[in-house]
Structure formats: C-alpha cells, structure tokens
Amino acid sequence: MNTLLALHDRELSLFRFPKRANETLQAWDAGDEYLINHITEKALPDGQNILILNDNFGALSCWFSEHHTVTMMSDSFISHRGALKNLQRNQCNRVKFLNCLDDIPAKIDLVLMQLPKSNRLLTWQLSKLRASLSADCPVIGVNKAKEIHTSTLDLFEKHLGTTTTSLAKKKHRLVFSHANCSTIHPVAAECEWPVDGEDIVLSNYANVYSGENLDLGARFMLDYLPQVDDLRHIIDLGCGNGILAIKAxxxxxxxxxxxxxxxxxxxxxxxxNLERNLGSERNIQVLANNCLDGMKQNSSFLVICNPPFHQQNAITDHIAWQMFCDAKDTLNHDGKLLVVGNRHLDYHIKLERLFGEQQVAIVAENSKFMIIEAIKNNDLKKNDLQKGR
Structure with a gap:
C-alpha cells in the first residue's frame, strides 16, 4: 500500500485514520491527484483563500496549505482527525476545520471539492456555496467519471450555476462551476418524518444515512431491542439519527x-431526535468520535450497533471490526452487544472469534438481515477466544 504522494518534485507521507498495521487502502485517490495537477498547471498565485470540501484524509489540505490559506469543511470526524494527523506528520501549515453545518467563510477565492456519495449532501453544499460565494469564484469538483451523471451536473446547474466538465483521466473527471444561477432554490436544512408503527418522529440533516426513510436493518432491529428493569447504560454505536437509541x-x-x-x-x-422523543430531562450524551475511542472500559451494560460497511467511498469491514472490539472493551462482565447486519457480511463469525462461540447467538434473521447477540465473559481465556470456543 502506497503512503507517499509524489507530484511536482514534492512528497507527502499520507495515512488513513485510524492508522492500521495491515492497511490496504491509500489515503488519497486519482481524483486528488487530478485536482492537484490541474491547479498546478494553472499556476495559481500564492496566498489564495481556498475552501476544500469533503477532503477524505487531508491530502488536498496538506498539499495546498503550503502556499495558501486553507479551510477544510467535512461532515466526517474521521476525515478531520486523519487530516490533522497528516498535517502534523508533514509539518504543514495550519488549516481551519469546519463541519458541514458551519457557515461558508467569507472571501473565498477558490473552492475544491471531492463530490460526496450522497446527493442530499451535495445539494446542501451547492446551495450553501451559491448563497455565500461571489459569482467569479471558481468551484472545481472531482469524482470517478462513472459517478458523474447527467443528474449530477443538473444539480450543479440548478443549485450553483454554469457547469462544464473535463476529459476523464485515470477514470476521474473534473466539474467546473460558478455560483451564478439566476434562480436560488432553497434547500431545507432538515427532512422530518414519522416512523410508521412507532411513537417516534425523526428529523435528519442532509448526510444522515437513510435520512428520508428508515433503513431496513434498523427497522428489523426495533422489534428485538431488550427491555430490562435494571439496565443502567445503553450505547448506540454508529447511531445515525438515533432511532435505535430512542426505541431502547x-x-x-x-x-x-x-x-x-x-x-x-x-x-x-x-x-x-432524542430530546424530542425522550424528553429534555433524560440523561443523554451524543458524541462525534472514532468508534469508542476514549470510553471507559467495563462501563456499559448494552451496546447496540448497526455498523456501516464503507468508509467514504471505500467498501471495507474494518470499521465493523473496530466497533466490535471497542464494544467488547467497554462492556461490563455479562454485558451485551446487539448487532444487525446484512446476512452476507457474516458478522456472527467475527463475533464468535472475539467473544467466543458459546457467547454468540443469532437472535433473529430474515432473508436479508441477521440480528446477533454477543455476551462478554471475562472468565474466557484469550486462547479460548482465538480458537472460537
């Protein structure tokens, strides 16, 4: 796996976050290289105020911070942490970090963006750019050519302004636009809807997974959440809009x-959503974090989890594995991890390796999903776990 980005007689050492010993994925892609090469060929004057959207692990922020004032805006805690680590690793100049609910900074000279996977987030970001940028500020986006559809360009035209594209290079394409559309189309910050069959109403910002309806895995799990009189602490890991935590x-x-x-x-x-559906008097904590980093060990009775199987645009199971490991560390003796996942992901096999075969049970399953319970037993020896006993 390559960790050295080498372009134009310059090198950056870049890693994904969290850094893993057996990492197989790069911290940048050909789209990042395409943007860097394009801007370098244009001989951009030093000292520009550059806004970078959705920089996966900081490759663009590290590169352009050498000669420009960079603001990185991302919805991802992981991306923020990865970019910060890479900035420090390469002794780059300081970058300002914003999340996607923050205001667009004033006096931006150039916007660079990795197009997000979610069209809802893309539409939200384009509408914010249109409301904040001057018409002469270039906006340059990049994505895999196969992901830039006519509908993608229509979103740019409708919510931002005049839009063209480049030729494809290394299977990526650039999108060029300006904030000059004559009609501004308001985009609601949130989407709200009731959950069928439940006394729950959900409100979702643009990048919340399955933000316009309840995903089928969460829907299946609602009927299998436990009710226990002496249950004192519940962790919803990878909570999304909080639906599982609300029901629990x-x-x-x-x-x-x-x-x-x-x-x-x-x-x-x-x-x-938790305050609305459970009341402001409830003892509730909601955090942006990398899984359960920093959580006290042996401190919880129940962890519920609907794990993602991708990080940005990369399909991977390492996040689920980290969630399972962190949950085991955080659970008390006899504490339970309750997981829902697609059947083909074989989470029960991973959990048996981690908790022990006798500690894992399939609670429910249908044609698509499986709900699995894993119980922590501190008395099991390490070699028993490794053998799946």
Whole structure:
C-alpha cells in the first residue's frame, strides 16, 4: 500500500485514520491527484483563500496549505482527525476545520471539492456555496467519471450555476462551476418524518444515512431491542439519527444513553431526535468520535450497533471490526452487544472469534438481515477466544 504522494518534485507521507498495521487502502485517490495537477498547471498565485470540501484524509489540505490559506469543511470526524494527523506528520501549515453545518467563510477565492456519495449532501453544499460565494469564484469538483451523471451536473446547474466538465483521466473527471444561477432554490436544512408503527418522529440533516426513510436493518432491529428493569447504560454505536437509541430509551426509561457517530450531521440529528422523543430531562450524551475511542472500559451494560460497511467511498469491514472490539472493551462482565447486519457480511463469525462461540447467538434473521447477540465473559481465556470456543 502506497503512503507517499509524489507530484511536482514534492512528497507527502499520507495515512488513513485510524492508522492500521495491515492497511490496504491509500489515503488519497486519482481524483486528488487530478485536482492537484490541474491547479498546478494553472499556476495559481500564492496566498489564495481556498475552501476544500469533503477532503477524505487531508491530502488536498496538506498539499495546498503550503502556499495558501486553507479551510477544510467535512461532515466526517474521521476525515478531520486523519487530516490533522497528516498535517502534523508533514509539518504543514495550519488549516481551519469546519463541519458541514458551519457557515461558508467569507472571501473565498477558490473552492475544491471531492463530490460526496450522497446527493442530499451535495445539494446542501451547492446551495450553501451559491448563497455565500461571489459569482467569479471558481468551484472545481472531482469524482470517478462513472459517478458523474447527467443528474449530477443538473444539480450543479440548478443549485450553483454554469457547469462544464473535463476529459476523464485515470477514470476521474473534473466539474467546473460558478455560483451564478439566476434562480436560488432553497434547500431545507432538515427532512422530518414519522416512523410508521412507532411513537417516534425523526428529523435528519442532509448526510444522515437513510435520512428520508428508515433503513431496513434498523427497522428489523426495533422489534428485538431488550427491555430490562435494571439496565443502567445503553450505547448506540454508529447511531445515525438515533432511532435505535430512542426505541431502547422508550423501553428502558431508567437507562442513561450515549450515542456515537463519526458524522457531525448525524450527531446533531440524534441530539434533536432524542430530546424530542425522550424528553429534555433524560440523561443523554451524543458524541462525534472514532468508534469508542476514549470510553471507559467495563462501563456499559448494552451496546447496540448497526455498523456501516464503507468508509467514504471505500467498501471495507474494518470499521465493523473496530466497533466490535471497542464494544467488547467497554462492556461490563455479562454485558451485551446487539448487532444487525446484512446476512452476507457474516458478522456472527467475527463475533464468535472475539467473544467466543458459546457467547454468540443469532437472535433473529430474515432473508436479508441477521440480528446477533454477543455476551462478554471475562472468565474466557484469550486462547479460548482465538480458537472460537
């Protein structure tokens, strides 16, 4: 796996976050290189105020901070942490970090953006740029050519302004635009809807997963959340809009609740949703974090988890594995991890390796999903776990 970005007689040492010993994925892609090469060929004058959107692990921020004032805006806690580590690793100049709910800074000279996977987030970002930028400020986006559809360009034209594209290079294409559309189309900050069959109303910011309806995995899990009289603490790991925590909180009104997600928009949505549906008097904590980093060991009775199987645009299972490991560390003896996932992901096999075969059970399953319970047993020896016993 290459960790050295070498272009134009300059080198950057770049790693994904969190840094893993057996990492197989790069911290940048051909789209980052395309943007760097394009701007370098244009001989951009030094000292520009550059806004960089959705910089995955800081490759663009590290590169352009050498000669420019850079603001990095991302919805991802992981991206922020990865960029900060790479900036420090390469002794780069300081960069200002913003999340996607922050205001666009004034006096921006150039906007560079990795196009997000979510069209809802793209539309939100384009509308914010249109409202904040001068018409002569260039906006240059990049994505894999196969992901830039006519509908993508239509979003640029409608919500930002005049838009053209480049030729494809290394399977990526640039999108050129300006904030000059004559009609401004308002984009609502949040989408709100009731959950069918539940006394729950959800409000979701643009980048919340399955933000316009309840995803099928969460829907399946709602019927299998436990109700336990002496349950004191529940962690919803990868909480999204907080739907699982809300239902668990309704079933267990005595329990305090901690919700964790790496999306700042998910965190803000979950805060609002838990307070709205459970009441402001409940003991609730909602955090942006990398899984359960920094959480006290042996401190919780129940972790519920609907893990993602991608990081940015890369499909990977290492996030689920980290979630499972962190959950095991955080659970008390006899504490439970309850996981829902697609059947083909074989989470039960991973959990058996980690918790022990006898400690893992399939609670429910249908044609697509499986709900798995893993119980922590501090008495199991390490070699027993490794053998799956």
């Amino acid at each position: 909180g309704q079933l267990n009104p005595q329990a305090r609740i901690t919700c964790i997600d790496e999306s700042y928009m998910a965190v803000e949505s979950a805060k609002k």
